Each structure stands twice: as C-alpha cells, then as structure tokens.
Amino acid sequence: MNKMLKIFLIAGLSTASFAKPASAINYTGAISAKRVGNINISTISPNDGVWRGVGATTVILYPQQTIKLNDAKANKLNAANLAKKVQVSAIYSSSAVAFRLVWSDPTQDTLSGIKTDVYGDGFAMQLPVAFSDPKKLPYIGMGSDGRPVVVSLMKAITAHYEPNGKGDIEHQLSSSNTVLFGDELKAYKAKVASTGNIPYVKSFISEGFRSMTEVKDGSAKLGMKMSYNPKTKQWTGVVAKSLNDGTVRLGGHGALPVSFAIWDGGKLNRGGVKNLSSWIAVKLQGKGGDDALVRELTATPSGNATAGKTQVEAMCASCHTLSDAKKAANPYMGPNLKDIGGYSTNAYLAESIKDPSAVVVPGYNKNAHKNSPWYNVDPKTGKRTSTMPPMMTDDKMINDAVAYLKTLKAGVEK
Numbered sequence: 353m354n355k356m357l358k359i360f361l362i363a364g365l366s367t368a369s370f371a372k373p374a375s376a377i378n379y380t381g382a383i384s385a386k387r388v389g390n391i392n393i394s395t396i397s398p399n400d401g402v403w404r405g406v407g408a409t410t411v412i413l414y415p416q417q418t419i420k421l422n423d424a425k426a427n428k429l430n431a432a433n434l435a436k437k438v439q440v441s442a443i444y445s446s447s448a449v450a451f452r453l454v455w456s457d458p459t460q461d462t463l464s465g466i467k468t469d470v471y472g473d474g475f476a477m478q479l480p481v482a483f484s485d486p487k488k489l490p491y492i493g494m495g496s497d498g499r500p501v502v503v504s505l506m507k508a509i510t511a512h513y514e515p516n517g518k519g520d521i522e523h524q525l526s527s528s529n530t531v532l533f534g535d536e537l538k539a540y541k542a543k544v545a546s547t548g549n550i551p552y553v554k555s556f557i558s559e560g561f562r563s564m565t566e567v568k569d570g571s572a573k574l575g576m577k578m579s580y581n582p583k584t585k586q587w588t589g590v591v592a593k594s595l596n597d598g599t600v601r602l603g604g605h606g607a608l609p610v611s612f613a614i615w616d617g618g619k620l621n622r623g624g625v626k627n628l629s630s631w632i633a634v635k636l637q638g639k640g641g642d643d644a645l646v647r648e649l650t651a652t653p654s655g656n657a658t659a660g661k662t663q664v665e666a667m668c669a670s671c672h673t674l675s676d677a678k679k680a681a682n683p684y685m686g687p688n689l690k691d692i693g694g695y696s697t698n699a700y701l702a703e704s705i706k707d708p709s710a711v712v713v714p715g716y717n718k719n720a721h722k723n724s725p726w727y728n729v730d731p732k733t734g735k736r737t738s739t740m741p742p743m744m745t746d747d748k749m750i751n752d753a754v755a756y757l758k759t760l761k762a763g764v765e766k
C-alpha cells in the first residue's frame with residue numbers, strides 16, 4: 353500500500369473514532385446478531401444447534417389498521433387488537449443472516465383450502481433493498497415507490513400441489529376447485545398425496561401493495577420454517593437469508609434495518625391486516641459501520657409530545673383518526689393514525705408531515721371516494737402525489753408533532 357494513503361487511512365480512522373466514541377451509540381432497542389461460523393439456509397430449523405447460547409430481544413409488533421378490509425367479520429375481530437411481544441434471536445455468518453421468532457398464538461390455524469374463510473398463521477421478515485440514508489427507509493409493511501423492500505414470507509398451510517407450477521396455490525389447494533371428475537379426480541388426488549408437500553415460503557419484491565412481484569427465478573436465497581407447540585401455545589419461526597443474492601447486497605454492513613410481521617389466521621388476518629414492527633436496527637456483533645442507522649432507529653423523539661398533541665388535534669384531526677374513536681375522521685380523508693407510533697420511525701413521521709409526497713401511503717383504492725382521493729396520479733408519468741397539504745414547516749413544530757404521534761400505539765398483550 354502507498355505510504356501516504358496508509359497514513360491517511362490511519363488518520364481517518366482515529367479522527368472518526370474520536371469524533372464519535374462508541375459509547376454515544378445507544379444499543380437499547382437494537383437487536384444484537386451473534387457471529388457464527390456457518391448458517392445452512394436450506395436446513396436451518398428452530399432447534400438447530402446454531403441457536404445455542406444466542407440471547408433473545410423482545411420486539412413489539414403493532415396492529416396495522418391503516419385501511420379497513422372489505423370484511424365486516426375480520427374488521428370486528430381485529431378492532432381491539434393489542435400489540436404482540438415477539439422474542440427475536442439473531443445470528444449472522446460471512447454469507448447469511450438468520451432470525452428466530454417466538455410468539456404466542458392461542459390457536460394453530462393452518463390454511464387447508466377446504467374452506468374459503470380459513471386463513472393460515474404466518475410470519476415475514478422484511479429488508480430494504482437499499483438503505484444508504486437511514487432517514488429515508490421504505491414505507492413500512494410493503495415498501496413504496498422508488499424504495500423497494502424484499503419480503504420473505506411463510507404461511508402455515510397443509511401440503512399442497514401445484515399442477516401448473518404458477519405458484520397460485522390459493523386456486524390449487526382444493527380438489528373442488530379443479531373441475532375434475534371420476535378417474536381424473538382420482539389421479540389428481542393421488543398426485544396431491546404423493547407430491548403435495550411444498551411449504552408456502554415465498555419471496556417478494558415490493559414497492560407498494562400493487563407491485564408485489566414474487567421472486568421465482570431462485571435468485572432469493574432463503575430458508576424458512578415454522579412450528580407450533582400446542583402445550584405452550586407458541587409458534588417458533590426461523591428465517592435465514594443470504595447476505596448477497598439476486599435481491600439484496602447486505603455484505604459489508606455493520607448493521608441492518610429489519611422489520612417483522614405476524615399473521616393470526618384465527619382472526620382472519622391476511623394481506624395488510626397483521627401485526628408488524630417498525631424498522632429495527634440489527635447490529636452485527638464485531639462489525640463496524642452503519643452507526644448512523646443504529647442511532648436513527650434507537651433515538652427517542654426530541655420534541656414535546658404535549659405541545660404536539662395540541663397542534664396535531666387542531667390541524668390534522670379533520671383527515672386523520674388520532675386516539676379518540678369518538679372523533680374519528682372519515683377513512684377516505686386519510687390513513688388512520690391511532691397506531692402509527694408503534695410501527696413508524698421518527699424520520700418517517702417527520703418526512704410525512706414535511707413532504708407528504710415523498711412516500712405516498714400505498715393500498716388505498718383511489719376510486720373509493722372520487723371527491724377525496726388520498727393521492728392523484730400523473731397520467732403521463734404514473735407518479736403519485738399526496739393530497740395532504742404540507743401544513744407544518746417549522747422544525748420545532750414538526751418535532752413536537754412527531755413526539756406526539758410516537759405515543760399513538762396500541763397497548764401490549766401480556
């Protein structure tokens with residue numbers, strides 16, 4: 353190495369470490385991933401020896417009810433949902449990262465396809481495709497225009513068979529959907545019995561609800577398993593993902609943002625009705641870098657929540673439901689914010705207020721109420737612009753509003 357360059361590098365390193373002493377980073381609220389020698393993505397299981405001695409961090413997953421389902425029974429079952437505690441353990445190797453999640457669920461719900469109103473329990477892990485700016489992470493849950501996420505999803509289902517190989521198992525599960533009779537039906541059933549053991553593990557790239565694209569070319573290197581313990585009434589799920597594959601390039605990072613979701617089939621959870629976490633920092637033990645990300649995701653809001661409450665109630669309650677159900681705004685005016693503090697980062701909330709079109713909340717059918725859409729679409733470029741006016745420009749006011757919005761969240765289940 354060139355001598356000058358070497359001196360510069362050493363000088364650079366030492367000033368960096370003087371300027372930002374490690375003790376300034378608050379790791380409370382971050383998940384610490386233990387370095388292990390090897391993670392076998394295809395065989396990893398809840399009981400794999402690789403988890404021995406790895407501690408767990410409690411992560412809270414909040415109910416997301418930004419939009420209502422067109423299903424009165426499901427809406428009723430989910431109206432009073434509490435946040436759920438999930439115990440998360442994390443490990444990483446030179447080529448992969450893996451998480452083990454343990455959560456309680458009173459009933460084991462497995463999608464079988466026999467009944468159409470049965471939904472399976474499930475879990476997912478989400479990673480941003482890029483996160484160079486920790487203040488501009490993708491919209492939580494599904495990604496957003498220009499800020500894609502990779503979702504790794506597993507649902508509990510009984511063995512199934514995909515005659516067409518298209519992955520549209522919802523239509524393949526039930527023999528009554530096959531329009532087959534007699535010997536043909538018999539042959540179909542025999543085929544299901546002999547080959548129907550494909551687990552429902554999928555990877556999606558998503559930039560919003562309308563853009564979920566399943567990764568089917570094998571470029572997502574992924575392994576997931578889930579098992580239910582009827583005695584403790586707990587699910588354990590494991591997910592292992594390659595740090596560098598066709599969907600993400602995470603090698604070289606010292607920390608990662610990750611988000612988890614769980615679905616309770618017993619409450620007819622599906623699609624957007626689920627419990628999910630905010631972006632959580634995962635610190636890779638023994639690796640440097642990405643301190644700004646860890647700081648951003650573990651910071652407590654600096655504003656004054658009491659002042660923020662007064663401002664937000666006066667300026668925002670005509671379009672947004674806040675904490676008081678009696679003063680609920682019409683859902684077509686804007687997303688329900690009653691749980692927003694549980695799954696949103698401080699930076700996302702500040703950005704939503706300052707620059708509403710930076711991330712346009714996906715998933716609302718803009719034709720549901722034509723006079724009051726959440727956003728407009730440019731017919732030429734397809735770009736969506738929020739109809740929320742930027743009403744606060746003063747940073748102190750925004751910080752106070754963020755501090756208040758962070759307090760809006762469901763209570764936590766025992």
Ligand code: HEC
Nearest residue numbers: 418667668671685686687704708711712713726738740743
């Ligand atoms: C005229 C109606 C209107 C007013 C007033 C309004 N908003 Fe919004 N808001 C919207 C709409 C529509 C969206 C969804 C589109 C988008 O993402 O901007 C939204 C989205 C948001 C989001 C993102 C929600 C999510 O689920 O991710 C936040 C946070 C937010 N608004 C906060 C505020 C705050 C704070 C105020 C008051 C300063 C405010 N809004 C005033 C209509 C409004």
